[in-house]
Amino acid sequence: MSFRPGPQHRRIVVLSGAGLSARTGLGTFRGPDGLWSLDPQLEEAMHASALPGSIPALWRVWGDMARVAAAHGPTPGHFAIARMGAQVITQNVDGLHQAAGSEDVAELHGSARRAVCLDPRCPWSAPLVPGEGDRAEDHGAPSACPVCGAPTRPDVVLFDEQLPAAAIDRALALTRAADLFVVVGSSGVVMPAAQLAPRARAAGATTVLVDIDPPREASRGGSFDHVLRGDAHEVLPDWERARRDVAANPFLDPFGGGRPAQM
Numbered sequence: 001m002s003f004r005p006g007p008q009h010r011r012i013v014v015l016s017g018a019g020l021s022a023r024t025g026l027g028t029f030r031g032p033d034g035l036w037s038l039d040p041q042l043e044e045a046m047h048a049s050a051l052p053g054s055i056p057a058l059w060r061v062w063g064d065m066a067r068v069a070a071a072h073g074p075t076p077g078h079f080a081i082a083r084m085g086a087q088v089i090t091q092n093v094d095g096l097h098q099a100a101g102s103e104d105v106a107e108l109h110g111s112a113r114r115a116v117c118l119d120p121r122c123p124w125s126a127p128l129v130p131g132e133g134d135r136a137e138d139h140g141a142p143s144a145c146p147v148c149g150a151p152t153r154p155d156v157v158l159f160d161e162q163l164p165a166a167a168i169d170r171a172l173a174l175t176r177a178a179d180l181f182v183v184v185g186s187s188g189v190v191m192p193a194a195q196l197a198p199r200a201r202a203a204g205a206t207t208v209l210v211d212i213d214p215p216r217e218a219s220r221g222g223s224f225d226h227v228l229r230g231d232a233h234e235v236l237p238d239w240e241r242a243r244r245d246v247a248a249n250p251f252l253d254p255f256g257g258g259r260p261a262q263m
């Protein structure tokens with residue numbers, strides 16, 4: 001029988017990767033067919049060592065990404081995660097969890113919806129109005145930092161850059177406190193899922209990987225109590241409906257069988 005969360009799961013934490021946003025057209029940045037592989041110059045621009053000359057490329061790529069995400073909006077998976085009241089740790093920078101209504105989101109790779117100062121010691125940041133073009137102004141941000149005058153950039157973590165400490169701290173805290181830890185849109189066997197899922201499990205959480213084509217190591221490695229082969233945009237809304245039914249009628253036990261999964 002396929003796993004579904006039960007009433008005992010009160011603190012659900014979802015770790016999401018690029019696969020959750022793939023159907024918006026945003027899933028094409030990494031991997032063998034990804035944008036980086038197809039355009040080595042662009043890949044070069046995504047390294048911290050290419051700053052500050054790469055700033056126009058960063059605005060073009062990440063501003064465009066933010067624009068596509070905002071135009072498409074969240075997926076059924078994003079909405080289900082928000083409606084279940086799950087807390088979120090994400091590798092995605094598209095802001096779609098917040099757009100779906102999730103309030104507690106640890107963004108491990110930053111956000112393409114926010115501008116920051118090139119100087120990491122400067123506190124300035126501001127939300128973007130994503131557009132098209134390779135200047136900050138094309139995305140609703142000043143090109144010079146209003147605090148210190150340094151150039152501005154999208155708040156996306158580049159290759160060779162440290163992950164933001166606050167987001168890591170929040171992710172670890174959420175992982176420790178979870179009683180159900182769900183990985184979606186990520187293979188589950190690479191960082192950070194490979195690091196966080198075992199931690200959640202060691203702290204007592206049930207761990208679940210939802211993937212359309214889960215890697216064999218995911219079942220073997222012992223990080224996951226359940227490996228569900230399925231589309232997150234069907235599995236997560238199904239979970240959310242089941243939880244809503246229980247909330248509406250505590251005497252109903254949707255986990256007792258007799259009620260086919262709507263998949």
Ligand SMILES: [Zn+2]
Pocket residue numbers: 117118119122123124145146147148149150
């Ligand atoms: Zn500044």
